[in-house]
Amino acid sequence: MNESFIINGSSISNISDFYNEINRLLMKNEDWQLGESLDALDDALYGGYGELIGIDSPHFIWLDSEKSRTVLGIDATRAYYLNKINQPEYFNVKLFQEKLKNLEEGTGETYFEILLDVFKSHENITLVLR
Numbered sequence: 001m002n003e004s005f006i007i008n009g010s011s012i013s014n015i016s017d018f019y020n021e022i023n024r025l026l027m028k029n030e031d032w033q034l035g036e037s038l039d040a041l042d043d044a045l046y047g048g049y050g051e052l053i054g055i056d057s058p059h060f061i062w063l064d065s066e067k068s069r070t071v072l073g074i075d076a077t078r079a080y081y082l083n084k085i086n087q088p089e090y091f092n093v094k095l096f097q098e099k100l101k102n103l104e105e106g107t108g109e110t111y112f113e114i115l116l117d118v119f120k121s122h123e124n125i126t127l128v129l130r
Helices: 015-026 038-045 065-071 074-085 093-105 111-120
Strands: 004-008 059-063 126-129
Touching (some): 038 111, 074 111
């Protein structure tokens, strides 16, 4: 079974808003929500719970994706990495320092680009940016 999901990019102003949008789409009938985590998003896209149960080839359409690209760009990514760096008890500080350095040098990915990579890692999922 195939189904389309519309990501409303106009409602995304930061990383938290992105996960609120994903929860609105995929977790509306669950009694729990995905956390703000790339791993959680990746797990959700494998299916098995939420709205993806029984969906073989989900189709995502990301409206206003250019707005999302901007708001999930360098500034949001920098803040994301600094947050990780400031929690050494939970995160690999050296890894996130390196990622921040790459971002600052223009060779690292933005959060938006990382999200695209997560979607692309699922061969059965189609993501269309509009």
